[in-house]
Amino acid sequence: MTTHFKKFGVIGGGAWGTAIAQMLTREGQDVLIWCREPDVAEAINTAHENTAFLSGVALKPALKATSDLADLAGMDAVFAVAPAQHTRATLKALKGTLKPGTPVVLCSKGIELATGEFMTQVLKDELPDAVPAVMSGPSFAIDVARGLPTAVTFAIEDEALGTELIAAISTPTFRPYLAHDLLGAEIGGAVKNVLAIACGIALGKGLGRSAHAALIARGSAEMTRLALKLGAERETLAGLSGLGDLVLTCSSETSRNMSCGMALGKGESLQSILDARNAVTEGVATAPVLRKLAAEHGVEMPICDAVAAVIEGEISVDEAIVRLLMRPNRAEAVTA
Ligand SMILES: NC(=O)C1=CN([C@@H]2O[C@H](COP(=O)(O)OP(=O)(O)OC[C@H]3O[C@@H](n4cnc5c(N)ncnc54)[C@H](O)[C@@H]3O)[C@@H](O)[C@H]2O)C=CC1
Numbered sequence: 001m002t003t004h005f006k007k008f009g010v011i012g013g014g015a016w017g018t019a020i021a022q023m024l025t026r027e028g029q030d031v032l033i034w035c036r037e038p039d040v041a042e043a044i045n046t047a048h049e050n051t052a053f054l055s056g057v058a059l060k061p062a063l064k065a066t067s068d069l070a071d072l073a074g075m076d077a078v079f080a081v082a083p084a085q086h087t088r089a090t091l092k093a094l095k096g097t098l099k100p101g102t103p104v105v106l107c108s109k110g111i112e113l114a115t116g117e118f119m120t121q122v123l124k125d126e127l128p129d130a131v132p133a134v135m136s137g138p139s140f141a142i143d144v145a146r147g148l149p150t151a152v153t154f155a156i157e158d159e160a161l162g163t164e165l166i167a168a169i170s171t172p173t174f175r176p177y178l179a180h181d182l183l184g185a186e187i188g189g190a191v192k193n194v195l196a197i198a199c200g201i202a203l204g205k206g207l208g209r210s211a212h213a214a215l216i217a218r219g220s221a222e223m224t225r226l227a228l229k230l231g232a233e234r235e236t237l238a239g240l241s242g243l244g245d246l247v248l249t250c251s252s253e254t255s256r257n258m259s260c261g262m263a264l265g266k267g268e269s270l271q272s273i274l275d276a277r278n279a280v281t282e283g284v285a286t287a288p289v290l291r292k293l294a295a296e297h298g299v300e301m302p303i304c305d306a307v308a309a310v311i312e313g314e315i316s317v318d319e320a321i322v323r324l325l326m327r328p329n330r331a332e333a334v335t336a
Pocket residue numbers: 012013014015016017018035036037053081082083084086089090107108109110139140141142278279280281282
């Protein structure tokens with residue numbers, strides 16, 4: 001398929017932005033990644049490595065980096081990969097620089113704490129002339145950067161545009177699947193991070209694999225319940241950006257959310273866990289705002305609620321476990 005997508009901008013020089021930029025860089029495509037830290041941009045341009053956020057991966061020399069967001073002006077498509085709490089500021093800074101109708105592919109997984117908004121709404125607020133897309137699914141940055149096989153959901157309203165975009169970005173090892181339910185893809189990505197903290201807590205506490213599996217299955221029910229209430233589609237939550245990412249994130253210590261939960265389960269304090277890492281743990285910011293959103297919509301999400309209560313310091317990990325286990329018996333159905 002011929003494509004007019006030749007110039008890609010990536011906002012965010014963290015692990016995921018770097019992996020996406022590496023994946024997009026190929027013959028016939030120019031890729032420019034914006035890094036907040038000038039030394040990260042410098043290292044990508046000169047040493048071809050992002051030692052701060054994705055060390056040990058040899059980046060393609062054709063990948064170029066900048067620390068000036070204005071350099072992303074005129075790109076054919078932009079991937080927004082700053083942490084969810086910083087996405088608004090980076091999009092705001094791009095006002096007036098992108099051509100109207102430029103696709104902006106939202107790749108961060110979270111809900112804005114200050115507003116309760118998902119990233120598509122943040123984009124609409126800041127760059128109303130952009131075309132929103134959501135790319136989300138089971139995809140550790142290190143796997144994608146190393147070219148290991150990965151499949152994600154690529155949600156966009158315009159099917160023809162989406163078909164052209166996924167043709168332009170896919171590789172033999174990176175397979176985006178086209179979808180139209182942007183909200184469903186966003187809900188999966190945001191909620192699975194909170195559930196991964198819960199799974200980590202259970203494993204860190206030594207509660208066993210049966211409890212872990214129960215949390216994944218009941219967590220999936222919570223995620224789907226919220227999605228249906230907000231108007232998203234059940235099928236999306238059963239796909240790569242829902243169940244797929246839930247399983248990955250809840251099963252591997254490579255996940256920052258899962259490993260944060262494990263450390264909490266072993267008795268470490270949240271602050272000491274966060275202080276010790278140079279990486280974002282999205283579920284920590286998402287849990288409180290997710291709890292609020294669920295309450296506003298009358299959606300029961302007891303696992304996410306318990307994680308939020310631990311994160312906000314209201315109850316201990318042990319109290320959260322007791323609270324979940326002592327809930328009254330109920331029907332298994334998602335919408336019961
Ligand atoms: N790392 C991964 O495997 C994956 C991450 N994601 C999502 O991608 C998003 C970005 O995560 P990572 O790339 O992993 O980040 P990271 O944890 O590797 O790095 C942190 C990033 O936050 C940026 N940052 C810190 N303060 C900032 C500010 N005030 N304004 C703008 N940027 C700021 C840093 O410059 C750095 O790029 C998150 O929403 C995450 O959930 C999604 C899929 C996979």
